[in-house]
Amino acid sequence: xxxxxxxxxxxxxxxxxARFGHERLAPSVRDHERVRSWPPDVVDVVHDFSSGADPxxxxxxxxxxxxxxxxGLFAADIDGPAAATGGPGWLFVPPAGxxxxxxxxxxxxxxxxxxxxxxxGDELSLIDTSAASTTEVDxxxxxxxxxxxIDLDGCPVLEERTLPVGGGAAxxxxxxxxxxxxxxxxxxxxxxxxVAYTTERMVFGKPxxxxxxxxxxxxxxxxxxxxxRLAVRDAATADDGGFSATQAFLTAVDTAVAVTDAGIxxxxxxxxxxxxxxxxxxxxxxxxGLLFGGRDSAxxxxxxxxxxxxxxx
Amino acid sequence: xIPLDRRSREVVEEVRALGQEYMRPMGLEADRxxxxxxxxxxxxxxxxxxxxxVSAQVGADEDPQSxxxxxxxxxxxxxxSAYWDRGVALSLPGPGLGGAALRSTATPEQHDRFLQPFADxxxxxxxxxxxxxxxxxxxxxxxxxxxxxxxDEWILTGAKMxxxxxxxxxxxxxxxxxDASRGREGxxxxxxxxxxxxxxxIKIEHKxxxxxxxxxxxxxxxxxxxxxxxxGGEEFYQSRKGFKGAMNTFNITRPIHAVQGVGMGRAAxxxxxxxxxxxxxxxxxxxxxxxxxxxxxxxxxxxxxxxxLHAVWLAREGRDNALEASYAKLxxxxxxxxxxxxxLDIMGEAGVRNDRMLxxxxxxxxILDIGEGTQQVQRLVVSRRLFNLPRDA
Numbered sequence: 035x036x037x038x039x040x041x042x043x044x045x046x047x048x049x050x051x052a053r054f055g056h057e058r059l060a061p062s063v064r065d066h067e068r069v070r071s072w073p074p075d076v077v078d079v080v081h082d083f084s085s086g087a088d089p090x091x092x093x094x095x096x097x098x099x100x101x102x103x104x105x106g107l108f109a110a111d112i113d114g115p116a117a118a119t120g121g122p123g124w125l126f127v128p129p130a131g132x133x134x135x136x137x138x139x140x141x142x143x144x145x146x147x148x149x150x151x152x153x154x155g156d157e158l159s160l161i162d163t164s165a166a167s168t169t170e171v172d173x174x175x176x177x178x179x180x181x182x183x184i185d186l187d188g189c190p191v192l193e194e195r196t197l198p199v200g201g202g203a204a205x206x207x208x209x210x211x212x213x214x215x216x217x218x219x220x221x222x223x224x225x226x227x228x229v230a231y232t233t234e235r236m237v238f239g240k241p242x243x244x245x246x247x248x249x250x251x252x253x254x255x256x257x258x259x260x261x262x263r264l265a266v267r268d269a270a271t272a273d274d275g276g277f278s279a280t281q282a283f284l285t286a287v288d289t290a291v292a293v294t295d296a297g298i299x300x301x302x303x304x305x306x307x308x309x310x311x312x313x314x315x316x317x318x319x320x321x322x323g324l325l326f327g328g329r330d331s332a333x334x335x336x337x338x339x340x341x342x343x344x345x346x347x
Numbered sequence: 348x349i350p351l352d353r354r355s356r357e358v359v360e361e362v363r364a365l366g367q368e369y370m371r372p373m374g375l376e377a378d379r380x381x382x383x384x385x386x387x388x389x390x391x392x393x394x395x396x397x398x399x400x401v402s403a404q405v406g407a408d409e410d411p412q413s414x415x416x417x418x419x420x421x422x423x424x425x426x427x428s429a430y431w432d433r434g435v436a437l438s439l440p441g442p443g444l445g446g447a448a449l450r451s452t453a454t455p456e457q458h459d460r461f462l463q464p465f466a467d468x469x470x471x472x473x474x475x476x477x478x479x480x481x482x483x484x485x486x487x488x489x490x491x492x493x494x495x496x497x498x499d500e501w502i503l504t505g506a507k508m509x510x511x512x513x514x515x516x517x518x519x520x521x522x523x524x525x526d527a528s529r530g531r532e533g534x535x536x537x538x539x540x541x542x543x544x545x546x547x548x549i550k551i552e553h554k555x556x557x558x559x560x561x562x563x564x565x566x567x568x569x570x571x572x573x574x575x576x577x578x579g580g581e582e583f584y585q586s587r588k589g590f591k592g593a594m595n596t597f598n599i600t601r602p603i604h605a606v607q608g609v610g611m612g613r614a615a616x617x618x619x620x621x622x623x624x625x626x627x628x629x630x631x632x633x634x635x636x637x638x639x640x641x642x643x644x645x646x647x648x649x650x651x652x653x654x655x656l657h658a659v660w661l662a663r664e665g666r667d668n669a670l671e672a673s674y675a676k677l678x679x680x681x682x683x684x685x686x687x688x689x690x691l692d693i694m695g696e697a698g699v700r701n702d703r704m705l706x707x708x709x710x711x712x713x714i715l716d717i718g719e720g721t722q723q724v725q726r727l728v729v730s731r732r733l734f735n736l737p738r739d740a
Contacts, residue, residue, distance in 0.1 A: 229734050252734070253726040258678075260671070
């Protein structure tokens with residue numbers, strides 16, 4: 035029951051991250067988006083939190099910070115998704131073949147190394163991008179992480195590895211789990227904001243949330259978030275070549291998309307305005323499912339592993 | 348992943364062996380004949396002798412601390428037995444849901460009187476619980492079975508349905524009302540013993556699936572039960588605490604009910620996975636599509652299993668799990684219905700053949716979304732807990 039019984043250390047980290055998120059991240063969400071970064075002192079704290087965190091602690095930390103602002107997390111923990119490669123750098127999973135550019139990566143700090151994992155295989159390349167040409171990208175979400183495209187033409191390859199069978203899926207699995215943890219945080223904050231609004235806002239004589247069609251939908255979404263959280267935490271303690279991590283990614287990003295969609299829908303026109311954060315979370319949830327090869331690559335990896343991982347406990 | 352200790356693994360292995368030898372064949376036969384296995388089936392006697400599906404939930408070499416494993420092992424046993432046949436699992440001898448009501452409500456004297464006979468292993472014994480009526484299912488406050496005090500006796504009059512194992516039970520815990528206008532406050536639970544005049548089984552229901560256990564309807568025609576059969580005694584009902592206590596029983600049974608779906612979903616998955624291995628082309632788009640759908644089944648089942656385990660783990664830790672128990676019951680059944688349906692998609696026409704068992708699973712599984720509180724009831728419970736949805740909303 036490791037994934038259920040968080041240690042006092044992890045609970046302490048979760049509590050500290052929540053206080054930090056409440057005091058430092060949440061009040062400046064839109065400012066961070068506008069300047070496309072988080073302040074250095076905020077980044078320092080995130081690094082302190084991450085330092086020495088085991089996988090379960092890390093997913094709890096990411097989930098907690100994402101509840102307050104997920105925008106700068108990719109940049110603040112730029113090496114985090116690629117941790118399973120064993121070295122620093124941004125991880126890129128191209129759709130197919132030899133990639134000519136990284137379509138989106140955090141814009142800060144400067145990316146000197148990019149790991150390229152061929153989607154579906156076990157080949158891993160390390161590319162030196164310290165002298166690469168980059169272009170600022172105005173992306174769907176995560177504006178506080180900057181956002182650049184990196185032209186890989188002419189970039190030297192520092193290393194080419196053939197991982198043991200299944201090694202590629204494990205590398206991609208961890209990056210997906212990183213996203214999945216963020217997705218749970220985004221989903222939870224979207225749900226909380228939706229409940230806060232819809233239990234106050236009146237329509238046809240009672241709060242929006244008290245109409246059974248809406249209440250039932252909210253109950254289902256709360257259940258999905260609970261399940262996604264457990265799936266992410268369980269995957270963080272699993273040793274199955276990235277299968278559980280990839281499965282948790284699919285569960286979490288699908289949940290986040292559904293919850294954030296409802297987060298706009300139940301706010302009505304207000305949800306579409308930037309006055310609320312519902313629209314930001316809606317964009318973030320969708321983008322999380324597109325990184326590191328996206329849903330299709332994840333489905334392919336899960337399919338490749340599914341017959342080899344036993345179903346029984 | 349969830350680390351299981353040695354005894355828990357042994358428990359699962361014991362169930363697996365019995366499931367393979369007895370439960371699967373008994374379930375298939377019950378499905379074909381549309382009749383549950385007879386009460387004198389040797390398997391029931393075997394289970395009676397060891398007081399359940401496994402020889403002992405807690406091993407002789409385990410320290411008392413390991414008693415904390417009981418609820419989790421109950422979950423494992425339920426998942427594994429439902430893998431082989433949920434209907435037969437529900438037909439196993441024992442006090443059943445009535446036992447859960449007794450343990451949470453009964454006086455010490457009642458506890459001994461009604462549960463002691465289960466120590467007699469010369470034959471199988473069953474208990475049962477009856478709440479649902481023809482006109483009151485999810486809304487239990489609407490039950491109409493009347494309880495009227497007459498001297499040292501109570502007179503029960505009404506009708507009950509969807510009562511598991513009632514026809515073969517030594518006794519049935521019957522919920523009735525002393526005043527239908529008072530809703531749940533008027534409820535009382537009585538132990539009605541088999542053979543009591545006026546207690547008459549009128550029908551063993553014919554069902555689409557889950558035919559391995561009997562689902563009985565019965566009438567209570569001026570049934571006289573002694574006052575000492577009022578569960579918990581009069582004082583138990585003087586506060587809402589009594590009824591709520593009885594309802595808390597379901598905080599354990601809801602995830603256990605839900606996890607049976609995980610077992611059934613696993614069975615469907617294994618059939619579809621074997622079909623892909625044996626019948627699909629070794630590579631190509633069709634195989635890839637099938638593998639992705641198998642992974643989709645696994646995602647739902649794993650999340651459902653985690654939610655069930657978490658709900659029971661909370662109970663083991665002595666923490667309130669009412670919300671999480673409803674999460675389990677809300678999440679698992681529709682996911683499992685979808686899982687079995689997806690398995691059918693993968694097998695196509697081969698899946699509809701009765702000898703392949705998958706079509707049986709599709710018929711069996713739907714009841715999970717209804718029994719022990721429908722999906723809609725769980726949504727009400729979750730809404731009330733999370734954002735105070737008013738009862739009259």
